[in-house]
Amino acid sequence: MRIAVVRNYDHTGVINRFGHHPSPEEYDNRRTVEDVVTALHEGGHETLLCEGDKGLLATLERFMPPDPQARPSGIVFNMAYGIQGEHRSTHVPAMLEMAGVPYTGSSPLGHGLALDKVLAKRLLREGGVPTPNFRVMRRGTEGTGHLRFPLVVKSRFEECSLGLQLVHEPAQLKQAVEGIVMQYGQDALVEEYIEGREIYVALLGNEDLEVLPLVERDFGDRETRLYTWEDKQNITGAEPPTICPVQIGSSLGTMLRDVSIATFRTCQCRDFARVDLRIDRFGNPFVLEINALPEISRRSTYALAARTAGHSYSSMVNHILDVAHTRYFGIGIV
Numbered sequence: 001m002r003i004a005v006v007r008n009y010d011h012t013g014v015i016n017r018f019g020h021h022p023s024p025e026e027y028d029n030r031r032t033v034e035d036v037v038t039a040l041h042e043g044g045h046e047t048l049l050c051e052g053d054k055g056l057l058a059t060l061e062r063f064m065p066p067d068p069q070a071r072p073s074g075i076v077f078n079m080a081y082g083i084q085g086e087h088r089s090t091h092v093p094a095m096l097e098m099a100g101v102p103y104t105g106s107s108p109l110g111h112g113l114a115l116d117k118v119l120a121k122r123l124l125r126e127g128g129v130p131t132p133n134f135r136v137m138r139r140g141t142e143g144t145g146h147l148r149f150p151l152v153v154k155s156r157f158e159e160c161s162l163g164l165q166l167v168h169e170p171a172q173l174k175q176a177v178e179g180i181v182m183q184y185g186q187d188a189l190v191e192e193y194i195e196g197r198e199i200y201v202a203l204l205g206n207e208d209l210e211v212l213p214l215v216e217r218d219f220g221d222r223e224t225r226l227y228t229w230e231d232k233q234n235i236t237g238a239e240p241p242t243i244c245p246v247q248i249g250s251s252l253g254t255m256l257r258d259v260s261i262a263t264f265r266t267c268q269c270r271d272f273a274r275v276d277l278r279i280d281r282f283g284n285p286f287v288l289e290i291n292a293l294p295e296i297s298r299r300s301t302y303a304l305a306a307r308t309a310g311h312s313y314s315s316m317v318n319h320i321l322d323v324a325h326t327r328y329f330g331i332g333i334v
Helices: 030-042 056-063 088-099 108-115 117-126 170-184 250-266 301-308 313-329
Strands: 002-007 046-051 074-078 134-137 151-155 165-167 188-192 197-205 215-217 271-279 285-291
Touching: 002 030, 002 056, 030 046, 030 313, 046 056, 056 074, 056 088, 074 088, 074 313, 088 108, 108 117, 108 285, 117 134, 117 188, 117 250, 117 285, 151 170, 165 170, 170 188, 197 250, 197 301, 197 313, 215 301, 250 271, 250 285, 271 301, 271 313, 301 313
Parallel strands: 002 046, 002 074
Antiparallel strands: 134 188, 151 165, 151 188, 197 215, 197 271, 271 285
């Protein structure tokens, strides 16, 4: 089958440079894209790498023209985080929806809900899904109300833990919030820090949603038990290792799976996603956020969970593709 792998390497394919745009290293997933293309070749597919920019639809029309019955002759494996503006991850899916091109992953709505951490938390709360107490701030001098220090401060829309800080008193809070507003031009999400275990839950599927084995981030004796942007960029030195499968009681494990599925459904995700949670000292789970376009590199927590479940890297990638194809056409790829 023809598979167009869409990503963002070149950020020049726009009419104007306007609005907020990420730094080049923020979403640099070149190695992951190469791995995915190799896996798709191993699955017997013909691939084309495409830029998710203003020329995308013309490129796709040449590569996968519709057949006489107007059935798409291919599908997009979407790995595009977007170029600029608000809710960048929604842009390529929206273009594909308009043009009638099937693709892997969440719809524009799903990406938008997952990207807006504040809106996602409000929806989760409304649906009875536990998430840390929070407030939205622009100055850092707003009253914290019922929130108890220490507090985690993060950007409302950015990914990759950009702007993430742990603060212990009001002066630090003000500085952290001001930093996010100045650097990213958006609200800061301020939420109570949950001291405890950090768990990642990888999900695969749609109606029949597979919960892959749980992954735990082992912070050891680190003073700051957060997985920061600096950790992800290997600036801090030793990255906190991951553990899979996780040693956890069956009842708590069931609760984590149920909460993760509820999060996936509430945020309108599709095909695959990853839910990040904390478990407090009383054994209560709290959803931190959901990633509708999680990293799927060979060394990612998602791939680790898939390997533990018995998938090779190639079968994981092709399973994501198959799940999306089934969602559109009712059958897997033959």
